[in-house]
Amino acid sequence: MSSTPRNLAALAGITAAAVAIGAAEPVAVLTGPRSAPLVAVGGLVVDVVPEPVKQFAIDVFGTYDKIALLVGTALLLAAIAALLGLLAVRRLWIGLAGIAAFTALGVAAALTRAGADAADALPALVGGGLGALVLWAFIAGPLEVDPWPWSPPTAAPPTAAPSSATLGVDAPAGSSSLVVGPRGSGPTAGPSSADEAAPGPAGPGLSPGREPPEQVAPESRRRFLRGVGVLAGAAAVTGLGGHWLAGRRGVSAAREAVALPAPVSAAPAVPVGADLSLAQLAPYTTPTSGFYRIDTALVVPQVDPQTWRLRIHGRVRNPIELSFADLLARPMVERYVTLACVSNEVGGDLIGNARWLGVPIRELLDEVEPEEGADQVVGRSVDGWTCGTPTAVLRDGRDALLAVGMNGEPLPVEHGFPVRMVVPGLYGYVSACKWVTELELTSFADFDAYWVPRGWSAQGPVKTQSRIDTPRPRNRITAGPVVVAGVAWAQHRGVSRVEVRVDGGPWRDATLAPTVSVDTWVQWSWRWDATPGEHTLQVRATDATGETQTGRERPVEPDGATGWHTVQVTVR
Structure with a gap:
């Protein structure tokens, strides 16, 4: 069993994991970024995670779902690495076996990706090997320890029994003594039995025969933490440097060198008025x-x-x-x-x-x-x-x-x-x-x-849909004329009608802006005389085939969500 304290053992495990990930990045520059263990394992997670979990991530994080996955994977790895550090204190081989298992997972994840070859195993192997070496050095390396910092007092030499002259009274033999100090001091009670003697070598709060705990010597602890700092810094530098080099080896320069040919059939011009240019309304052409x-x-x-x-x-x-x-x-x-x-x-x-x-x-x-x-x-x-x-x-x-x-x-x-x-x-x-x-x-x-x-349908035609862009949910607006606007789409069929209603009342026709073709969305607007209070706005669209968007609410799986977009607003 190592003498490394628990907090330092957990820190050693996390440092070993950081070194493993950081060292793998420069190697992945040579073998391809998808072979980096964090990315390879993250890709495996994407492929095998249950679909509801994947959809939850998209709903919560949107287009940042991949960043969230990588950060979450790193945090989970840090927690497991800390646990391996704690286990390694008791049995070093357990911690090393854990690192070996994660190395094998990284290798398997890299080699099972499309287009992988044997070289894709190198980042995980190099990183895992260095991570194991770091854990071994921290856990197996001797730490200097100090004994329990309390030192028991030296037992006072026995003193002669006070004489009656000293006491000024006759003291019966075998009775508790009343010891009188120097002239002018008060009397103190002396010990009546051996059990009340001064504390023994076990120290305060420890039972006789129990070994006092040991603490890492301050200088040894400082050396340990310096080592953690140096290795963690090196891992950060190599990891970020690897990402930088991968970017330098990217195709941005090749993309900039591409000269696109002129089309033999140019896109139709966007009609005047296709973009209503309203605040909060999505532009007709998305940047x-x-x-x-x-x-x-x-x-x-x-x-x-x-x-x-x-x-x-x-x-x-x-x-x-x-x-x-x-x-x-x-x-x-x-x-x-x-x-x-x-x-x-x-x-x-x-x-x-x-x-x-x-x-x-x-x-x-x-x-x-x-x-x-x-x-x-x-x-x-x-x-x-x-x-x-x-x-x-x-x-x-x-x-x-x-x-x-x-x-x-x-x-x-x-x-x-x-x-x-x-x-x-x-x-x-x-x-x-x-x-x-x-x-x-x-x-x-x-x-x-x-x-x-x-779990998704084999064929996925786009459903007829519409959206309110302005006013936004929970907007506070002023009573009077208000422009309600948004977009509607039914690609390759086209939108023929958009309707809006307030507080469940009758549907009112909105005005459709012109559009390039049936393959694009269309902007729409409706003038509303808003009255003070809380109101609910809803929108629905009808495509060129005559089919009106359903109000039945269904989730995105298996072939796209349905329902009417609903917005709650406050009018003052």
């Missing part, structure tokens, strides 16, 4: 920096356009492979398309409208000639994620694109650079494959894409 991002990638894949390849294969007569240069050489079209995430709650903001540049997927499918029964096109990302899109949808004339540009620039890296899929009218989980490297023709009967085994 690229504000476009939502929902995917399973804990680290953004860095795909070099020089080495990127797209395979179109499977149940086709003429499989093809294209380079990025091949794709850019093809005729490009530019279109406004509104994309929506299936995880978007009623009234949520996981939706955006952008101008996309790309090659029509329909033309590529015509070239490869899908076989009879190949009713699904599986888009496969560089990180192994898959989505399944109906082949018929990609060939029915809508502007489904292999996009290379967004709002006039090359795709941002976090939005799929160099190439992604954009399909109007379908939720992203069945169509919007980022960092796409494969299109495989198959059938829904033969293959389930990533989200289908996790």
Whole structure:
């Protein structure tokens, strides 16, 4: 058993874990950021965590769900590392075995990711080895100890029994003595038995025969803490340095060097009045920096356009492979398309409208000639994620694109650079494959894409939806004329009508702003003569097929939320 105190043992375990994670980062620069243990294990968590937990994270953290997962994983690891440090005090091999188990988990997580090779095990192996070495050094290394700081008083030498002359009285033999001190002092009671003698060597509060506890010598403790500080600092420097180097090896420079070709068919001009330019109302075109991002990638894949390849294969007569240069050489079209995430709650903001540049997927499918029964096109990302899109949808004339540009620039890296899929009218989980490297023709009967085994529908057409952007919930507004406004969408069908009601009263028609096409959302507005008090506003939309948005409230799983967006406001 080590002499390391509990608090220092827990600190040793946490330091060992920090060294393991920090040391792995520079190695992951060479093997790829997805092989870093924290990211690899986090990715494994994303794949295996129950769907309700995953949806809860999206609901609570939104687009920051990945950061929350990494921070939560690090905190959990710190707690387990502290426990391993405590266990190592009793049995060193238990702590080392725990580190070995976590190393094996990191190796397994890295090697099971799509496209992994043997080198991806190195970050976890290097980090785990150094972490074990640190734990061994802290726990097995001797600490100087001081004895219990209380030192018992030296027993006073026996004194002669006072004489009657001293006492001034005759004292009967065997009775308790009344000892009188020097002239002028008061009398004190002397001990009447041996049990009341001065404390023995066990010290105060300790029973006879019990060993006094030991404390780490101050200088030894200072050396221990200095070692913790140095190693923790080194771990932080190497970890952050590894991230910095990974960024330097990214594809930002390659993206900046891309010159997008002019489209043979430009996007229609945005009609005058399509954007009402009201405070709190989402702009008609979503800025690229504000476009939502929902995917399973804990680290953004860095795909070099020089080495990127797209395979179109499977149940086709003429499989093809294209380079990025091949794709850019093809005729490009530019279109406004509104994309929506299936995880978007009623009234949520996981939706955006952008101008996309790309090659029509329909033309590529015509070239490869899908076989009879190949009713699904599986888009496969560089990180192994898959989505399944109906082949018929990609060939029915809508502007489904292999996009290379967004709002006039090359795709941002976090939005799929160099190439992604954009399909109007379908939720992203069945169509919007980022960092796409494969299109495989198959059938829904033969293959389930990533989200289908996790409880989501195989096909996800976007539902007709609407949202109130202004006034916002719990806004306090002044009585009188108030503009109620928002957006509505029914991609590839179009919105024909939006209605608003107050406090459950009759539905009133809102005014629709002009829009580019049926593939984008539309802004709407309604003038309300607000009266003082608490009020409830609701909105519903009707698409161009005549189907009105249902008021039945349903969660996002398995194929998108339903219900009327409801806002509570206070009028003064």
